[in-house]
Amino acid sequence: MAEKKLTNDNVEICDCADVHENLVHLVEETMPEETELYDLAELFKVFGDSTRIRILFVLFEAEVCVYDLAEALNMTQSAISHQLKILKQSRLIKGRREGKHIFYSLADDHVRSIIAEGREHIEED
């Protein structure tokens, strides 16, 4: 494939061997939809806060109400409640009402898998 050169302006041109058009096509073919990319980023953003990570680790072990979460993590009820809302919106956890309490638990096992993969990465070498 020919090198890509523009003659009339100052655009900088990188002529990495034959990569340009091929790459653009490859990207167009394999890159997920914009909305999926956005959703993926939003999901990982939820994991990207140590308070939420700590909440998830508690829920790995037990179904827990808001007040107990706050006590176990030594944080205010309000702070925990705000974070639970975010976790719930991402369908990572679910709440079950029982009288005055709402018990939270993991929504499914993806949470465990994702965190396990993350731990593997940071624990190597």
Added chain:
Amino acid sequence: MAEKKLTNDNVEICDCADVHENLVHLVEETMPEETELYDLAELFKVFGDSTRIRILFVLFEAEVCVYDLAEALNMTQSAISHQLKILKQSRLIKGRREGKHIFYSLADDHVRSIIAEGREHIEED
């Protein structure tokens, strides 16, 4: 186990059945170190941006230099370079110099696994 009641002040007390002390102990036993929690959150924070996600999807397919990444994603060289630095610091990608170019590629397969797990989660139901 007895309910927990304080008599002298207004502290609100949740008496979820027998959970308190057990939960605190459980958390102390199973919760990872503070530094690991922090590192985990930092790692997921890196995945929590759609520009970085897009960069990773390109690198799933090929080893690419900065300029081509910028072109493929229709972003400035500077923006891409800043993000590459973050990805490199998290050891998700690595760079290989070849003349004037620096070709970036995935550091290992954890990236693929983590993103695959994320996609599974958002694609269900």
Added chain:
DNA sequence: ATTACTTATGAGCACTTGTTCATATGTTGA
């Protein structure tokens, strides 16, 4: 109905983050 308890939520604030712009650093070839 009133009180006490549990959870949710809105506003405000300090802090973080991603991009742009300008510029520096590094590499190659003439």
Added chain:
DNA sequence: TCAACATATGAACAAGTGCTCATAAGTAAT
């Protein structure tokens, strides 16, 4: 050495985030 290209980086700014505080909403028991 100089010019051109490729990449990295610091400052600045807008936008987003997590906590606190005050308060609302929901539930149960008296």
